[in-house]
Amino acid sequence: MKKIKRGLVIGCVISFLYVGLNTADASNVKTYLNGQKLDFDSPAVIKNGFTLVPVRNIVEAYDNRNKIDWDPVAKSVKITTRYQKEITLTVGLPYAKVDDIGVVIPKAPEIINGRVMVPLRSLSEMIGVEVDWDGKNRVINLYGNHHENAKETNSYFDNLFVASVKQGKLPDYDIKIGDPISKAALQLGQPEVIDYWAGANLYEYSDVSFHFDPFSSENILQITKYLVPQTRESIIEKLGQPNDEYLLYTDFWNHIIYIYGDFTIDFSGDSEKNNITEVSIYKNR
Structure with missing residues (x-):
């Protein structure tokens, strides 16, 4: 959460990606997001x-x-x-609007080969992504802030995980389904984002979020943990065959469902990339 604020206030205004390459070398630069290679439909230009x-x-x-x-x-x-943050970039203008606040950028967006091209670091930090340039290997690494404390499958989904789920919580926190939302704020401090999402209020932290319905009670209804991207197969290998599995065609979001006693565990992620990036826990209906 601190890193997103720093990216908006400092990164977008002062610090931008300088790689010291000429235009001919641009196609040889590889870009990764959270460890996964990105293939652009139009090559990067320097x-x-x-x-x-x-x-x-x-x-x-x-x-x-x-x-x-x-x-x-x-x-x-x-x-x-x-999360309803609005960012506007205009071709030929060296500034952006972030929620109606003007932000100077060092290079104006351009249209190249029919694509709107923007400075990588400026865009990345405005949407909350950290940027690291590996000059030796000619690699740009992007890191989503909501993965900064993410958990690897092999070290997280073990007997402790299952035992915690049966109590209505995840292993990292002594916060469970049914607890007042104030308990999350007491243990973790003020959330980075307070929002409304999918019919409930949302307290969002760097690696976890809590859902509650203020119209019915202040009790936590759902806990969502952000993960380093995992494959569907790696989840099933660790936890066995799920109780259910389905795909939301509206956003191509795949869900893998496990039921432990009174609680449901919902693993979800981008079906097109075969990624699982979130795990949610909520009480069975």
């Missing part, structure tokens, strides 16, 4: 030391629930993140 990438590739790769709207008259791109 101009005056700034790496320009197609805006849609980065935004949708980070979270396919982000939305992108193109205004052909204004030649502007409006990004609406899943």
Whole structure:
């Protein structure tokens, strides 16, 4: 949560990616998001030391629930993140709007080969992604902030995990389904995001979120943990065959369901990439 704020206030205004390569070398640079290689539909371009990438590739790769709207008259791109943050970038203008606040960027977006290309670091930090340049291996590494404390499958989904789930909680916190939301704030501090999502209020931290319905009670209804991307097969190998599995065709989000006593565990992620990036726990209905 601190890193997102730092990215908006400092990263977007002052610190930008300089890689010291010429334009001919751009196609040899590889880009990874949370360890997974990104394949752009239009190759990255390096101009005056700034790496320009197609805006849609980065935004949708980070979270396919982000939305992108193109205004052909204004030649502007409006990004609406899943948390309703609005970012507007305009071709030819060296600044952006982040929730109606002007932010200077060092290189104006351009249209190259029919794609809107924007400075990689500027875009990444505005949507909450950290950027690291590995000059020796010519690799750009992007890290989603909501994965900063994520858990690997082999060390997380063990007997302790199952035992915790049966008590209505995840192993990391002494916070369980049915506890007052104030308990989360007491243990973890003020949330990075307080939002409304899927019919309930949301307290979001760097690696976990808590859902509750303020109209019925202040008790926690769902706990969601963010994970380093896992495959469907790795989850099943560790926990066995699920009780149910389904795909939401509205956003191509795959769900793998396990039931432990009174509680349901829902693993979910991008079906097109065979990624599992979240695990949620809630009481059986």
